[in-house]
Amino acid sequence: xxxxxxxxxxxxxxxxxxxxxxxxxxxxxxxxxxxxxxxxxxxxxxxxxxxxxxxxxxxxxxxxxxxxxxxxxxxxxxxxxxxxxxxxxxxxxxxxxxxxxxxxxxxxxxxxxxxxxxxxxxxxxxxxxxxxxxxxxxxxxxxxxxxxxxxxxxxxxxxxxxxxxxxxxxxxxxxxxxxxxxxxxxxxxxxxxxxxxxxxxxxxxxxxxxxxxxx
Numbered sequence: 001x002x003x004x005x006x007x008x009x010x011x012x013x014x015x016x017x018x019x020x021x022x023x024x025x026x027x028x029x030x031x032x033x034x035x036x037x038x039x040x041x042x043x044x045x046x047x048x049x050x051x052x053x054x055x056x057x058x059x060x061x062x063x064x065x066x067x068x069x070x071x072x073x074x075x076x077x078x079x080x081x082x083x084x085x086x087x088x089x090x091x092x093x094x095x096x097x098x099x100x101x102x103x104x105x106x107x108x109x110x111x112x113x114x115x116x117x118x119x120x121x122x123x124x125x126x127x128x129x130x131x132x133x134x135x136x137x138x139x140x141x142x143x144x145x146x147x148x149x150x151x152x153x154x155x156x157x158x159x160x161x162x163x164x165x166x167x168x169x170x171x172x173x174x175x176x177x178x179x180x181x182x183x184x185x186x187x188x189x190x191x192x193x194x195x196x197x198x199x200x201x202x203x204x205x206x207x208x209x210x211x212x213x214x215x
Contacts, residue, residue: 009073012073012074013073013074016052019050020077020080023043023046024081024082029082032204033204034203036197037161039084044085044119048114049116051114053090054113054115056068057110057114061110082204084203084205086119086121086158086162090158092166093113093162096166097109097120097166097185101185120163121156121165122157124153124168125153125156126152126153133177133178136181140171140184149169149212150212151169153165153210155198156195157206157207158208159188159195160195160206161206163187163189164185164187165187165188165210166186167212170182186212186215190215192212193215
C-alpha cells in the first residue's frame with residue numbers, strides 16, 4: 001500500500017511553495033504581524049484565484065472538490081511560509097457550515113468564501129476556558145420564528161475581519177451537556193454583535209472577544 005502523495009498533490013505542493021515564496025516572504029509576514037487586520041485584501045484575492053479558499057468545498061459551491069490530504073499538503077506549505085491571515089479560521093467556519101448548514105446557507109456562504117468575498121470564523125470557546133459541550137453557556141432563545149443569542153465568546157480567531165460567525169450556543173438544558181448545543185450563522189454587522197481584538201503572543205494569528213447582546 002502506497003502512503004505517499006500522488007502526482008497531483010506533489011504538483012499542488014510545488015505550486016504552493018513557489019507562490020508563497022513570491023507572495024509571502026518574511027518581510028510580508030512581519031508587516032502583517034504589525035497590523036490589526038493581519039492580511040491584505042490583495043493577498044486574499046490571490047488565494048481565491050489559486051482556488052485554495054474553496055479547496056475542499058464541492059464544485060456546486062464554487063470549490064475544487066478536493067480532499068483533506070490535498071488540504072494537508074497546502075497547509076504544510078502555508079506553515080512553512082508562516083502565512084498570516086484568516087485562512088485557517090475561515091476554513092473552520094466554512095467546514096462547520098458545510099457539515100451542519102442548510103442548503104441555503106451553504107449556497108450563500110461557501111460560494112462567497114470560495115470566491116474570496118467573505119471570511120467566516122467559528123466562535124466556540126468562552127471565558128470559562130472549557131472546550132467541551134458543558135462549557136457552552138451562550139444562550140439561544142426562540143423568538144419570533146428565529147432565535148435570540150446572548151453571551152460572550154473568547155479567543156475567536158480573526159473575528160475582527162470576518163463577515164460572519166458560526167456561533168456555538170445552547171438552545172436548551174438537558175441531562176447530557178451536548179443536548180441543546182446548536183450552531184448559528186451570525187453576520188458580524190448584526191445589531192448586538194461587538195468584536196474586540198485581543199493582544200496575543202503569536203501576531204500571525206489574531207484573536208478576538210465577541211459579545212452577543214440579544215442578537
